[in-house]
Amino acid sequence: MPPISIRDVANRAGVSVGTVSNVLNRPNLVAEATRERVRAAIGELGFVRNESARQLRQGRSRTLGVVLENLANPYFTDLARGAEAAMNTDGFDALWCTSDGSATKERRCLDFLEEQRVTGVVITPVGLNSERIAEMQDRGLSVVILDRREYAGACSTRVDHIAGGEMAMEHLLDRHRLRIAIVTGPLLQEPIKDRYTGAMAAGRRAGLSEQEMTTLVRSDLTPTEGKEAARRLLELDPLPTGVFCTNDLLAVGLVNELLRAGVKVPGEIRVVGYDDIELADTSVVPLTTVRQPRHELGWTAAELAVAEVSASGEHDHRRVVLSPSLVIRESA
Amino acid sequence: MPPISIRDVANRAGVSVGTVSNVLNRPNLVAEATRERVRAAIGELGFVRNESARQLRQGRSRTLGVVLENLANPYFTDLARGAEAAMNTDGFDALWCTSDGSATKERRCLDFLEEQRVTGVVITPVGLNSERIAEMQDRGLSVVILDRREYAGACSTRVDHIAGGEMAMEHLLDRHRLRIAIVTGPLLQEPIKDRYTGAMAAGRRAGLSEQEMTTLVRSDLTPTEGKEAARRLLELDPLPTGVFCTNDLLAVGLVNELLRAGVKVPGEIRVVGYDDIELADTSVVPLTTVRQPRHELGWTAAELAVAEVSASGEHDHRRVVLSPSLVIRESA
């Protein structure tokens, strides 16, 4: 049982390979009877088109690559779903990779995608530099940057996290509580840093000194880290009256641990999260949080990639900035 | 700027295409000086190997497909990471698809993967029938079934969910509480059904009648559904004294809602979940749950696929069954 090629189908159906190809790609050019004969042969032989050969011949592909940071965070999986939906709508297939936050793995992903000759890449960069982006663009790839600001020569879409951080902080401050803690993940990640920056700015505007805003930097954006952060917070005397967590997983872990310790939320400590994941709404104390349009973000990124890929002539890189919004529940 | 091919590299370096190919694939056959010259040319031209052409010529690929049901559930993303780790270790690349629980989309995924000429597929089947599996095997693909039992002619690996369900129920019953509720997702999914079956069996063995085990079937395995289930449970009079949820997301949503309603967990109602996701440990009431070796499950599946792909002669399909274990925390 050697692999079945278009040639075998042609023999079986008593036509030329060109005709089989036409049945596959422009069926209207082929007479009804022939078409059916060919289709029958395809079925009987169990023929499956060889995409490598097709792509090699055509030079282009209908495939876009997506490089995500991490599958463990529901934030990214929602992005992914949004992006995939948009791509499929436009007739593109998606190739997924995850960098797991490692620049090395990110490079491997990009190499892989380039070797597969995807026509474009949507990426949340980790260690990616402008040089590599430029190289890829030279090779004819469209590159869309997801959720990062500073890449001049490429389309990008992101959420205004500075505004998001401000919202969170302003909400926390609007009842004149003054002892604020900010629990955040690694500040090397731009979106996280922006949330932090926005929150600090809002704090300063409200007259808080840096000392009045305790900052806890955790190594990861997980509930476990949130739990640990809560323990640290509980050692503070006096306790903070408001906490901003730069993502919901942190916030959920933190709130749960506070409750376990008998601290009332929002009674004694108010908490605001960021992301609005499903868990925010189903927490013991439903979480007040900053919602990001995740699905839309992924969708937009994909649309930008498709637009650039399909642009025949020149193409102006677009930067789309989406706005977050405050969702007020019970935790603050 | 036409695409750069191996031929351009050859010209630039003043060698033949065969030599460039050798530098790429068997560098030790090429003299040091030549090798460096070719590498330099590759760098200067920004050459990227065309995987389509390579694969077409070679006939085989070093790529395995993975079809997952759903990215929203951390259970699947852990599987994915386990599988990817194993594949990369063995020098294979992974191609990811999600069926989103739809048989149609699953078929599209498989078609896509077959057209890409992956050498094997790891899949959590949704609507997949044995016929399609046989077809794929005829075409030379290795197929590994993840977390389902009844596919004779293929390797498979799964967790013994019947045992898992039994464990959960036995733990719930060991203090002679007798009013039990089982909250489950769609019973069409085999792993879910097995957990349910196991739990019911254990209940019956302990002398409970079917009526004494209230069953709530929810449409989805999400915290939101768990919350809704809690509301239903609270309408019962008398309240159940123990609840088994067939996954942790359900359990987390349910426990949170119970606590909100002022019901003590485990004081008034004890709850056992299933999966042991990270959230189980960081809940307000840390969740007693049945742990599945998710990472190992994904890893094993990948290993089975690699083994079958690499088997030169005949190959005996293996079925690996992993055991779940009870993790006792506070909720029961």
Next chain:
DNA sequence: CAAAGATCGTGAATCGTTTCAAGCTACGCT
């Protein structure tokens, strides 16, 4: 010093598609 290796490079054939100019029929029209 000639023969036999050893070491490197070459170049044509090949993989399975798509594409396209050209060929073949049958039909309608004058």
Next chain:
DNA sequence: AGCGTAGCTTGAAACGATTCACGATCTTTG
């Protein structure tokens, strides 16, 4: 009858890599 046209079909030339039998040099050895 002759011609044009529309409708189908054909067959060969790509696409970019890998592979392999075969040369071309250079070294070693009896």
